[in-house]
Amino acid sequence: MPELPEVETTRRGIAPHVTGQRIVRLVVREPRLRWPVPASLPDRLADRRIEEVSRRAKYLLLTVPPGTLILHLGMSGSLRLVPAVRTPARHDHLDLVLADGLCLRLTDPRRFGSVHWTEAPPADHPLLRGLGPEPLADAFDGDWLYTRSRHRRSAVKPFLMNAQNVVGVGNIYASEALHLAGIDPARAAGRIGRERYRELAAAIRTVLAAAIEAGGTTLRDFLASDGRPGYFRHHLRVYGRAGEPCPRCAAPIRLRVLGQRATYDCVRCQH
DNA sequence: AATCGCGCCTGACGGC
DNA sequence: TGCCGTCAGGCGCGAT
Numbered sequence: 001m002p003e004l005p006e007v008e009t010t011r012r013g014i015a016p017h018v019t020g021q022r023i024v025r026l027v028v029r030e031p032r033l034r035w036p037v038p039a040s041l042p043d044r045l046a047d048r049r050i051e052e053v054s055r056r057a058k059y060l061l062l063t064v065p066p067g068t069l070i071l072h073l074g075m076s077g078s079l080r081l082v083p084a085v086r087t088p089a090r091h092d093h094l095d096l097v098l099a100d101g102l103c104l105r106l107t108d109p110r111r112f113g114s115v116h117w118t119e120a121p122p123a124d125h126p127l128l129r130g131l132g133p134e135p136l137a138d139a140f141d142g143d144w145l146y147t148r149s150r151h152r153r154s155a156v157k158p159f160l161m162n163a164q165n166v167v168g169v170g171n172i173y174a175s176e177a178l179h180l181a182g183i184d185p186a187r188a189a190g191r192i193g194r195e196r197y198r199e200l201a202a203a204i205r206t207v208l209a210a211a212i213e214a215g216g217t218t219l220r221d222f223l224a225s226d227g228r229p230g231y232f233r234h235h236l237r238v239y240g241r242a243g244e245p246c247p248r249c250a251a252p253i254r255l256r257v258l259g260q261r262a263t264y265d266c267v268r269c270q271h
Numbered sequence: 272a273a274t275c276g277c278g279c280c281t282g283a284c285g286g287c
Numbered sequence: 288t289g290c291c292g293t294c295a296g297g298c299g300c301g302a303t
Contacts, residue, residue, distance in 0.1 A: 002297090034279070034298085058297080075296050076281075091281090110280045112297060127299085154274065163298080171296070260276080262295075 002073040004135070004168025005211035007058045010079050014104060015053040017081050022049050022099040023064065024084075030093040034074060034114040037094065041117055045069065045096070056122065057131050057167035067119035070127070074112025080105050132166045135204050140166055142198030149189040149197070158259035159189035160204075169204060172239045173211065175264045177203040179238045179248075184270045185263050186256070210235060238264040 002010070026045045031037040045064060052063040060079070062069040071079070084095065084103040094115070096104040106113070118125045132148075133140040148165050149156075159165055160174045169177065178185045180203035183196060192200075214235060233240075237247050241264060242255035251268035 072297085074280090074298090108280095109282070110296085112280070152273080158274090161297090259274095260296095 002058060002075065002077060003170035003173055003211075004058055005173070005208055005214075007055055007060060007073060007168075008212050009215050010073070011053055011055045011060055014079060014081060017102065018050050018062070018096075018098065018104060019053060020050065022047065024097040024099055027095040027097060027103075028093070029088060029095075030091075030111070033093065033108065033111050034072075035116070037115050038117055041115070044117055056128055057134070057163060058170075059128060061122050067117055068122045070116040070118065070122060070125060071106070072114045072127075074108055074110060074114070076110040077106060077108035077113035080107065130164055132162075132164050135166050135168055135201075135208055140201065140205075142194065142196075142201040145201055146192075146194040146197040149192065152189040154189055155186045155258055156183060156189045156192060156200075157185035157263055158261075160200075161259075161261075166204070168208065171261050171263075172236070173204070173207050175239045176207045176237055179246075179265060179270060180207060182270055185258055185265050187271075238266065240264070 023045050024047075026042040028037050028042065031039070044067065048064045050062050050064055052061075054061045054063070058072060060071040060073075062071070073079070081102050082105050084097045084101055086105075088095070088105070089107070091109040091111075092105050092107050093111070094106045098104065106115070116125065116127065122128055133144060145165065149159060152159055157174050157178060160169050160177070161171065175185065177200065181196070181200040183192065183200060238253050241253045244253050245251070246253055246266035246269060249266060249269045251266055253264055254267050256263050256265070
């Protein structure tokens with residue numbers, strides 16, 4: 001399931017191949033994604049050039065003057081570069097066919113992903129407008145989290161997963177970062193002090209950077225643009241490890257449901 | 272204003 | 288073996 005590291009892995013994988021390439025055409029085989037793929041999209045993209053591939057939160061942004069193609073991978077989506085002549089498989093919903101004979105192929109079994117086109121600055125798009133800071137950027141730190149969390153009564157884990165507070169921290173990395181920082185995921189966000197938020201912000205950066213380094217986390221279906229899985233799964237400290245010993249104190253890892261999400265923590269060393 | 276709960280969708284998995 | 292019910296999971300949205 002693509003979280004920020006998986007999307008960044010995808011961006012890094014495709015950028016060298018697609019940057020500067022001319023789009024021959026867009027082939028839409030299945031427009032029924034989370035939102036319908038705009039019918040006008042093929043006309044807008046044909047014969048245009050991809051200038052840049054960037055990322056905001058979990059959105060991939062392809063700069064294609066005069067606009068921007070915005071892609072979200074949902075939770076089962078992946079983008080791969082394949083020969084345009086390769087026969088598409090069942091969940092290969094669209095192909096961005098490039099001038100060099102390859103195509104960028106979007107595969108998404110659950111169809112929670114989406115594709116958007118905007119000719120305004122992408123930051124103004126309704127889906128991006130309200131997003132919080134990038135966790136790996138300077139604008140994100142413990143002081144920001146501390147300020148944002150005052151008087152919040154919700155648990156810190158769903159607080160972290162709220163993209164208005166910080167983007168890109170999904171279910172896996174929220175559990176991981178809270179373990180690294182020694183914070184109980186169920187603790188009220190408003191009852192955590194400034195210093196602990198500084199530790200938490202550092203833990204988020206550490207976990208995300210390490211996950212990007214490992215090529216993301218593959219649980220079931222995430223594949224990078226070259227078709228290889230991510231290897232961060234082997235580095236996960238608590239996620240998916242209920243009953244196993246905590247890597248820090250050896251007490252058992254617990255599985256709870258918090259905000260309707262599976263949440264893993266150590267019964268002893270997170271407070 | 273903050274928070275909760277729903278629904279989208281498929282594949283995996285467990286029970287029988 | 289095969290069928291069927293259940294569930295995860297990102298995230299926007301409507302309800303509270």
